[in-house]
Amino acid sequence: MKVLIVVDVQYDFxxxxxxxVPEGDAIIPVVNELMEKIDFxxxxxxxxxxxxxxxxxNHVDKRPGDVVDLNGLKQVxxxxxxxxxxxxxxxxxxxxxxxxxxIFTKGTDPGIDSYSGFYDNGxxxxxxxxxxxxxxxxxxxxxxxxAADYCVKFTALxxxxxxxxxxxxxxxxxxxxxxxxxxxxAIREMQEKGVRMLKSADI
Ligand code: VGL
Ligand code: ZN
Numbered sequence: 289m290k291v292l293i294v295v296d297v298q299y300d301f302x303x304x305x306x307x308x309v310p311e312g313d314a315i316i317p318v319v320n321e322l323m324e325k326i327d328f329x330x331x332x333x334x335x336x337x338x339x340x341x342x343x344x345x346n347h348v349d350k351r352p353g354d355v356v357d358l359n360g361l362k363q364v365x366x367x368x369x370x371x372x373x374x375x376x377x378x379x380x381x382x383x384x385x386x387x388x389x390x391i392f393t394k395g396t397d398p399g400i401d402s403y404s405g406f407y408d409n410g411x412x413x414x415x416x417x418x419x420x421x422x423x424x425x426x427x428x429x430x431x432x433x434x435a436a437d438y439c440v441k442f443t444a445l446x447x448x449x450x451x452x453x454x455x456x457x458x459x460x461x462x463x464x465x466x467x468x469x470x471x472x473x474a475i476r477e478m479q480e481k482g483v484r485m486l487k488s489a490d491i
Pocket of ligand 2: 334
């Protein structure tokens with residue numbers, strides 16, 4: 289049984305948003321097509337409280353891109369983004385969201401970030417996604433969405449750790465690219481750790 293996990297296709301990660309991923313909107317039609325081909329679909333949603341520790345504004349004299357220690361974990365700081373119940377946190381409305389069976393929110397605890405759709409960055413709390421997929425007989429995970437170098441990467445790596453056979457649709461993702469080669473580095477790291485790459489036309 290296959291699942292398509294659509295990661296964080298939210299206004300704040302799209303051009304014009306608070307943490308815009310370059311060309312992030314280009315994946316929307318591709319994801320819509322994939323949802324027709326893989327009919328069991330779940331989505332993740334970055335869903336932060338306003339006092340979240342990943343926001344540069346919540347630290348004295350810090351700017352986006354700076355790195356701090358957040359309760360013992362290294363944390364890259366971001367602009368305020370995907371605040372609960374704001375427009376920026378909504379899934380983009382061109383997404384065919386009727387096809388999404390369930391949405392898993394993450395990043396709700398102000399003291400820890402959560403890039404992966406499965407666990408927070410300290411692997412302390414589960415979002416319930418792994419359990420949900422196993423209950424539904426899923427053994428193959430296909431990942432698409434934003435951003436390739438953060439939430440998509442950590443979601444795919446956790447899927448491998450949870451023993452799902454895992455693929456990434458390379459043409460259905462884009463990277464933040466704080467550094468120009470972050471996309472390539474993320475792809476390489478995922479491949480080394482067991483994530484297989486494919487294109488949407490391959491399925
Ligand atoms: C993400 C940075 C901060 C992502 C979420 O969805 O990749 N990146 N929060
Ligand atoms: Zn976030």
